[in-house]
Amino acid sequence: MTRSLNERLGQAGIVVDEGDVPPVLEAPWFVRALQAFSGWLAALFLLGFIGMGAVFVLDSSAAAASLGLVMIAGAFALLRGSKGDFVEHLALAGSLAGQLLVAWALGAALGSVSAGFWWSLVGLQAVLALVMPSLTHRTFSAFAASLAFYLALTEGVSAPSLAGGLVLLSLTLLWLNEFRWPAHMRQLQALGYGLLLGLLAIQVMEYHGQSLLLGRYDYGTGLVWLEPWVGDGLATLALLLLVHHVFQRHRYAIAPSSRVAAYGAVAVLMLLSLQAHGLSQGALVVALGFAIGNRLIMGLGVMLLLLAITNYYYWLDATLLAKSVTLCLLGVLLLALRWVLRRRWQIDRRDAVGEDESQ
Structure with a gap:
């Protein structure tokens, strides 16, 4: 492993060779939660004390904006100066109060929201x-x-x-x-x-x-x-970018037939989203989490997918029987697509490995 790669991994926070350096012990989650609660509690008392003496600034948009910017700058300086959950949440609370003052000043200056x-x-x-x-x-x-x-x-x-x-x-x-x-x-x-x-x-x-x-x-x-189809159209575009990224990353392990099947699945999903709006967005986030190996993103994608399906199920412009049949067919179709793509992927990978070994 080259030195430049070690440096890049170190900059990203990934330790490659710890040597004789003892491991850093992180505080348990309940200790960090207590520190975060303490930070918010201290911030509330501090902001209440400041608010009692500076309530007059709300009468002037310039004074409110100035105080808000000062509080945001103070939060920035506090975060730059020291680390820790207590300081981080204390600064976040102060910054939020400053942002509210700036928003108040903007609303007063513009005259309306x-x-x-x-x-x-x-x-x-x-x-x-x-x-x-x-x-x-x-x-x-x-x-x-x-x-x-x-x-x-x-x-x-x-x-x-x-x-x-x-x-x-x-x-x-x-x-x-x-x-x-x-x-x-x-x-x-x-x-x-x-x-x-x-x-x-x-x-x-x-x-x-x-x-x-x-x-x-x-x-x-x-x-x-453009409503509500523009959101599904942009989700389809993002899904195409994701599929293209995966194909570029595994260009030698995916056969042309599998690429055609994947783009066909995207087209089917786009057509289904024209009826059940938001379906492509949830499917995209799930696929994105799977592609980059992030389970939290996959979980949030499942939530988006369930929200879209629930919203379609309670849609009043179609009968309950029609929506039930549509959702059943959708589930069967997605499971079939998963089985076909997974089977073809494994076959293509075995063929690619065999070609590499023969060469």
Whole structure:
């Protein structure tokens, strides 16, 4: 193993040769949970003390924005200066309070909660997700940015499923390239988890017919004519990118017939998603977790898949018998596709190994 590779693995936090260095003992989960609770409790007392003496700043948007930015900068300095669960959660609570003050100032300056307000929050959360030296804060900021992005597109162009599809496409590209920059692998993973949790929250609200805009459901302008198929279209595009990535990674172990079968499965899944919206998104996240070997992503994908199936089952535009038959046929078809692809994959791998040995 070359020295350059050792250095790259070390930058990614992967220890190759520990030598005589004793292993680092991590605190048990209940100790870390207690430290996190202590951090939030201390932050609440501190913020309450500050709020009692600085409540007047809410009367001025400039003062509220200034205090909010100071609190965010203080959280950044605290995270840069020391490590630990107590400090991390204390800084996160302070940063959240500062973000609320900045949001209050933006709403007061704009005069209403419009698309411009949500786009401003998207920019703020994106910056925090990129610069904050805390994986927990990066995950939360990515989660908040995805929700603000959803609200901006819903308020501006009436396209909530477009927001979900773009978030799904972004997190797919992010997870497929998590090893491209070893030194920033953990930061990319934190962003990926935040976007995935944001997608899950968006889909929960959409499937239950609710809105994060406090009861404002009717729009009728902008890109409403794309709903709800644009989200499934972007999910299909992301699935095609995932299949292409897998084929490029195992280019010598997959026969052309298996490639055709895989693209055919994607086409069938796209057609099914036109009837059961959101099905392709859940299937994509499950396939993504399987492709990169991440069980947590697979679990979240299963949740998305179950939400999509449940939403279709309670869809009122079709009879219960028709939906039951459709879901039964869907399950049989997916199991058959899995069996065919798995069997063909094993045959192709044995043939590729045989060709390599003969050469």
